[in-house]
Amino acid sequence: MRRPGDAAVLVYATPSQQALNQVPIASSRVRVRVRTGCFTCKTRRVKCDETKPHCLRCSQTGRKCDGYPRDQHPSLLTTSFYSLPFRIPGSQNDRQIFHYYNIYAARDLCGFSTGSSSFWRQLVFELAFQLPVVRDVLIALASIHREYATLDPTSSTPKGPSSNTLAQYNKALRRFRVYLSQNADPEKEAVVVCCILFHCFESVRGEYEWAVKHLDTGIGLLESWYPGTLSSTELLNRTSNVETNIDTLRATLIRLDMQLSVFNDHRMPTFALVSKEVASGQSDCTPSHFQSPVEAQETLETLQNWLLRFLIGHTQYKSLPPRAMPYSVSLELDALQIQFARWDTAFQELTQSARSKATEPRAVGLMKTMSFMRLSYSICVAMLSFSYPQPAEEPALDMQLRTLLSEIELFLFFQSSSNDDANNLLPRSVSCDIGVVMPLFLLAVKCRDAPLRHRALNTLSKLSRQEGLMNAKTMLGIVVNAMKLEFAGSRFPTERDTPAVEEWAASIIDTAGGYHALAVLLGVERE
Numbered sequence: 001m002r003r004p005g006d007a008a009v010l011v012y013a014t015p016s017q018q019a020l021n022q023v024p025i026a027s028s029r030v031r032v033r034v035r036t037g038c039f040t041c042k043t044r045r046v047k048c049d050e051t052k053p054h055c056l057r058c059s060q061t062g063r064k065c066d067g068y069p070r071d072q073h074p075s076l077l078t079t080s081f082y083s084l085p086f087r088i089p090g091s092q093n094d095r096q097i098f099h100y101y102n103i104y105a106a107r108d109l110c111g112f113s114t115g116s117s118s119f120w121r122q123l124v125f126e127l128a129f130q131l132p133v134v135r136d137v138l139i140a141l142a143s144i145h146r147e148y149a150t151l152d153p154t155s156s157t158p159k160g161p162s163s164n165t166l167a168q169y170n171k172a173l174r175r176f177r178v179y180l181s182q183n184a185d186p187e188k189e190a191v192v193v194c195c196i197l198f199h200c201f202e203s204v205r206g207e208y209e210w211a212v213k214h215l216d217t218g219i220g221l222l223e224s225w226y227p228g229t230l231s232s233t234e235l236l237n238r239t240s241n242v243e244t245n246i247d248t249l250r251a252t253l254i255r256l257d258m259q260l261s262v263f264n265d266h267r268m269p270t271f272a273l274v275s276k277e278v279a280s281g282q283s284d285c286t287p288s289h290f291q292s293p294v295e296a297q298e299t300l301e302t303l304q305n306w307l308l309r310f311l312i313g314h315t316q317y318k319s320l321p322p323r324a325m326p327y328s329v330s331l332e333l334d335a336l337q338i339q340f341a342r343w344d345t346a347f348q349e350l351t352q353s354a355r356s357k358a359t360e361p362r363a364v365g366l367m368k369t370m371s372f373m374r375l376s377y378s379i380c381v382a383m384l385s386f387s388y389p390q391p392a393e394e395p396a397l398d399m400q401l402r403t404l405l406s407e408i409e410l411f412l413f414f415q416s417s418s419n420d421d422a423n424n425l426l427p428r429s430v431s432c433d434i435g436v437v438m439p440l441f442l443l444a445v446k447c448r449d450a451p452l453r454h455r456a457l458n459t460l461s462k463l464s465r466q467e468g469l470m471n472a473k474t475m476l477g478i479v480v481n482a483m484k485l486e487f488a489g490s491r492f493p494t495e496r497d498t499p500a501v502e503e504w505a506a507s508i509i510d511t512a513g514g515y516h517a518l519a520v521l522l523g524v525e526r527e
Contacts, residue, residue, distance in 0.1 A: 039066035101142035111433030112372045114296045119252045133179040136172035137197040149428045192218045203468045259468045261308045271306045281335035286342040290350040318387045375411050381441045428464040435467040441475040
């Protein structure tokens, strides 16, 4: 018989999920379905210790260990399922928020890129169930996510988290401090996960400085505990669960690090993922063939990191012809363009192979993953063209921008037409990836074709998304209000007007002190 408070609680559920929640649950233990391990343990349905090359469970019981799958790296398309118990630790409200996180927030926080799913839908969940210090932070993040994501899109953006959410956040901060003070050797993975969750909370809240501090702390701790993390061009050998988790943490920190640098183009990414040999064109960081979508995404993220470091580190040479740059800068620019071209060639081959091999249940998810990678590549190439246009390529650049906008519109249509995603039920989306908000903003700022800029602004106005610190409505307001000031009127510029947004946008952003300060200056946000 169930005791008071033991009933499973399901919030924001579809009818099918509500029906599922009516089914009694036999066990009071959380059972995370682990999809890794050796073949022998999988067949026996027992937990594998994943020691390599042969697991200890098989060796100690005299069984032959049949080894592991060739690609032990979590698949981009892997979905983590869990059996919801009626005895989740914490209060009834905690169980509600915890369940909301697993049904909606985890997937939403991944954004369009499913490469983060192993962090948000596996590692965070497991640590939150095991450690109260992680669970408290996760509940705070899920609370602010729910407050924003369930707000009607036609309503104004919430001014800030509710008093209950702030109380939960302060509780999480206090418990985190106590945990560190009382543990001489704390759980390293848990500490870094908490730093990431704190960062994401402050990002949703719009507090840039605190978001940066939390992320820099997490990166610094990972580097101090595992030297070489910041500059290593290779992931760990994945010989144990711990090292696999460190790979997951590192990949997540790399993505968040890049997102901050996209938001603030004066902040150099902390990670440096390419060697001097690669930067000088002496070796390649892109293989000639990709073995899997995972490898393609990891390589693309390496190129994105390199691109941001190059653009931020050489701002004084923007718009100069190659002959006017120092030889080392020109050499690195050529090497970067060559590696992007290699990625494009290898990715086209992978796409053709994936389409021929994908079975029906995996086809839609696989195509979503591949289409977002293709879009991310196009955005990177466009950013490079913005900053270093080739001589007499103005018409070609306009065509590239037009193609990029069409790709973004097609991708968003593809996403909205897929009804199998539970997060489509959320009025708003809150993610922690570099999605489409900033590219659309840059298109509106840099495009010299007025009709094309109108298309970019129209697409941006239809989005109810927050990607890290970048809110679609805020970025739209910045462009619109700045254009009003520029043209001394309340109308958009017509084709007869001089589209000079790009020429003054950079200086006004620098003068204001960043996008948030610019939004305040233009009356889009309050201080």
